[in-house]
Amino acid sequence: MNVKRDIIVDTTSKKMMPIILAFGLYTMIGSKGAGGGFQGGCIIAAAFILHSLIFGFIEGRKKIPESWNTFFKSFGLHLYCGCGLLSIIASNFVAEFLNYSAFWPIANLVGTHEARAMQVELIIEVGIGITVFAAFVSMFYDLAWKDDDELEDEVIK
Amino acid sequence: MNPILGELTPFVAVLTPAIASLLILISYKNPNIRETWTILATIVTFTLVFSMVPKILDGETMEFVLFEIIPGIEFAFKVDAFGMIFAITSSSLWILVSLYSIGYMRSLEEHAQTRYYFCFAWAIASALGVAFSKNLITLFVFYEILTICTHPLVAHEESEEALAAGRKYLLYLMTSGSFLLAATMITYVLVGSTDFKAGGILSLDSASEIFLQLLFVCYILGFMKAAYMPFHSWLPTAMIAPTPVSALLHAVAVVKAGVFGVVRIICYIYGIELTSSLGLGIMLAAWVSFTVIVANMLAIGEDNFKRRLAYSTINQLSFIILGVSLLSPMAIMGAMMHITFHGYMKITLFLCAGAIAVVTGKKLVSELSGVGKQMPVTVFAFTIGAVGMSGLPPVAGFIGKWYICLGAVQSAEIFNQPIFLTFILVVIIASILDIIYLLPIVKSAFFENPKEEIENKEFGRRLYFFMLVPLSITAIFSVILFIFPDIFSLIELAEVAVDEIYE
Amino acid sequence: MIEAIFEKFFQHYNFWAAVVIIFIGIYATIAKNNLFKKLLGLNIFQTGIFLFFISLGDIGSLETLGIGDATPPIIWKPAEERGYLYVNPLPHVLILTGIVVAAATTCVALALLIRIHKEYGTLEEDEIIELEAIRGD
Amino acid sequence: MINTVVEQFPALIVTTGVFSAFTILILGLLSRKICYYIVLIVTAFHFILSIFTLQHVLTKGRIHYWFGGWRPPWGIEYVVDELNAYSLIVILFLGLLGIIFAKRSVEKEIEERKLPTFYTVMQLLISGCCGVVVTGDVFNLFVLAEVASLSTYALIAIAGGKALRASYNYLILGSIAICFYLLGIGFLYAVTGTLNMIDMRIILQNLYENKMVHVGFVLVLVGLGIKAAVFPLHTWQPDAYTYAPSAVTLIMSTVVAKTFVYALIRLIFSVFTVNFLELYINAWNLVPWLMGVAIIVASILAYRQNNIKRMLAYSSIVNVAYIVLGISFFNSQWSLSGALVNILNHAVAKGCAFAAVGAIVYKTGIKDVGALAGLANKMPYTSGALLISMLTLIGIPPSAGFVTKFYLAIGCLEMQNYLMLAIILLGTLLTLAYFLRVIEQLYFREGNSTQKEEVPFSMLAPTMFLAILCLAIGIFWLTGIPLEFLKKSITSMGVIFR
Incomplete structure (x- = not known):
């Protein structure tokens, strides 16, 4: 494409991207406590969206193809839901969905009750974060892509 | 057995x-x-x-x-x-x-x-x-x-x-089904049951008089299949x-x-006593008497063969209801038996009409002249049915009408209301009208010459036998039922039923 | 008299704001002809509801009702001055969920709008209805 | 902690549903054919679980399930009593049949590359509906209702063309509805400080005079009323049903519609109680009359339709009106039974009708009543199923529809409301009037060809099965065996008869 590129915008966005990603990760898992998965995911998604805004959709799509997005969307949810289901299965169908105290795989690694919960929380936050990030990115592409869907597939190939 | x-x-x-x-x-x-x-x-x-x-x-x-x-x-x-x-x-x-x-x-x-x-x-x-x-x-x-x-x-x-x-x-x-459901449900809510019981399940305790009368109208509307006027069309x-x-x-x-x-409604839900004390019997009798007469008059003017028979059916159905609404044992017995008698006679008429339509293709009364020469057995069977419809011996229809006339006299005695005797007049007028619209058909079929060349339809002849046998049987039975009315234990059954109701 | 009314009004100004926003939103959703503006109206409506919910969580706003005054946990006050220790967090959590739902709704709606625009070339409702009538079934 | 495995089932149905939905999305990248079988197997599995749930509820009492072990009112609680379990079975059963039906129909109506997405959304829809049914938390209900609704919007829109605007209309109205609901529970939360249904019911008992509660009640009612397509709030429904893909219409008319009707019943009777309605909501007396108007107006509108799907859509409005009419006479046990019975009856009958129409559309592309002529010779089984479903909707004994009418009639009489009885019976006649047009076309008109062309077995089987059920369920209700169960369900709603 013969679009004239602005070096300042290019460079800034390139330099900013890792920082945004790092901030997103921090929001997601850095704080001690529940919450942050959704916000972190949003921030990470923002980084990718910024990237494709600057370098074009086709470039952006190459960085993160739709199939990856689909995978991430599902994978994040599997992490979250899997934690819940695991606590049921691991406790031999005695504990409820997402009952952390029955979460044996981690129970061997960390000692106290609270810490255990915290570890599980971490997995869940990561799951939420991944899903949100992938969902937002794919939403962005779906809405921004003006041409037909078939065309989109061809371009990616 | x-x-x-x-x-x-x-x-x-x-x-x-x-x-x-x-x-x-x-x-x-x-x-x-x-x-x-x-x-x-x-x-x-x-x-x-x-x-x-x-x-x-x-x-x-x-x-x-x-x-x-x-x-x-x-x-x-x-x-x-x-x-x-x-x-x-x-x-x-x-x-x-x-x-x-x-x-x-x-x-x-x-x-x-x-x-x-x-x-x-x-x-x-x-x-x-x-x-x-x-x-x-x-x-x-x-x-x-x-x-x-x-x-x-x-x-x-x-x-x-x-x-x-x-x-x-x-x-x-x-x-009519909707009316019936409504009436049934109302009955259930009133007395907690809808079983048929000889002597009735409703009583004046269950609801006010006017309510029961309205409910009765609802029931009668519910049985619109009986084709009384003005819901006959x-x-x-x-x-x-x-x-x-x-x-x-x-x-x-x-x-x-x-x-x-x-x-069922009159005898088994309301019961004879309640019906008469509400004055429903005489009202219903008057209503259906109107149908009996008017349906016959309409039949006279009708040219389509089957439609004429339909008006005759309307008349006879109302006649049966008339028998019941007289509320005396004889009349009810007559009505019950007339269900069977009328069935046999009317079916004979219809089967004849159908056979004639199939064989000659004629569906109008005015075309029928001379058919009797072509299909003598059929028209003879028709004659038997027609005689029965008019309530003349020696066909079963006479018995039904006779009982109902007796019933009218009996009602006049039981309820001490001579007005019931007028219904005998209704029966007689209806019978005369029956004769007027049915027997001329026989006359023209047997004694008049066909107006045009009779076209013999081959396809009809092929299976004519299948049609001829049933209609002969019904015609014969119409006569047998007069001579031996008890052939299906009919009289006995009707007696048992009436005994039950008047127990 | 008027002062009392004013006082009552301003004590609950956030609720009044929520009401105003909700009605603006509903108005836009119902009255606008453009499908996109309808969506915007819907979003405004949802925002109004979120504001309402969060106002519920802010116990300080109930202070004037004599229930007591609340302090967010980040602002330190001596213990004797605290009415409630913190703002009720539950409505905030609920609204976080609500926002996610609202975002999802918006996203589906936008995707639909894109498809509609592709199909009819316009987002004005009356024009779309005309076009539909021309096309038949 | 949990005593028996069965108590896990309600939660498992919802969570594994969502889990599998996204598994489909991943596996769809690898193979498009496998998606369908996953949905099928998972839903069948869930259906079996729901049967065990019902059995448990009937024998051992209601299930309370606390998510993450958090006790209510802090955590989310799932409560399953007779009514929930019953609705859950209805939803999963019809969902299962809908999915079996969907396979071939969807293959024809939808592009192949959209299939994984389609089935994902379908699975989400069913899970969302199950969630709405088992949850005991008003806010959780909101979230799961949105999951179900958003899926529905997407599924309708998949058909393209006019479905887009139908879907968008539904989206706007549905979102307004859910916002009303949210606002309503906001009001309730403001006065009670809890979101748990049982908790809220207890706290509300002292607050019935509070204006906030009244406003909350009305908002909740309107919100769920729009979603359930209760008469004056139904405007989105005919378009959506008409233009959606056949399989989606089938699922919407059975699963989604019944879910929100359930939610309406649950909120009215379990959160606000009969006492509240009786003492403080005087306008409630108008609801039966409104529903009477609904039955007549919607029937007349149905009579005026040419498109058969649209006709069935209006018939759905009539049937929802029957249900709401049933619950509006909350003092009569029979009336409430009629409402509960109609949840299943209408789902089965309308499911059968939409499946048959879907099959007709699949084979011939006919959508207008006038073009149906002579189809009985061409597709005898499908036409037979359509005939039976229509007779059921009319309410011919001993079909299921008759039972509804029967119970409602007794209910009306118990309330001494004779005019409403007349309206119900008039509704029967009007239903007959508009379905007779279809029946005449099917059976009494000459068609172009008499070549026999039936739809594939996977579409025919659910249709025929539902048709048989129309009769079987009717006879089952009539045997009087389920009366005890109905009584229990009504009690579980929190209604106590004097």
């Missing part, structure tokens, strides 16, 4: 035609097998029904409770003498009409014969269900099925006219159906279900 299957018999009797209908549906590819199922079912059903007669004559009743729908309402069958009369009539005539149907439908090479036989079997099943139902809800269920499954028969021709007739049929009968319209349908359903099964229901 004991009932073949014990307490189950009424249920199986209803079930047999229903099962047969499914077999008919399955064997749609082979008409011969299909018709075999029909004939088999007719015979089995009649045997089952008839096997119950001795037990009923002993004054016993048979009950079979299938299940309880809600507390106080069961889905149950109960055989009593009155139900038996209706059941015998329907099931015995079904045999003959089935034979006739085979001849008729094959001669005309009608379409959709499987649908025809399927619906026919269901109609009989539901007519038997009506006869054997223990309470109003069971009766309602079968009553509705009867309406629905006869609609395809009315609209069988599939022409615009037939479809319009079908629509009219459903409009009238479904509306569906019946002549429905005559567009094939003749066997008009014969069995619109002279016996369907319309008699309506009459049957009215009798």
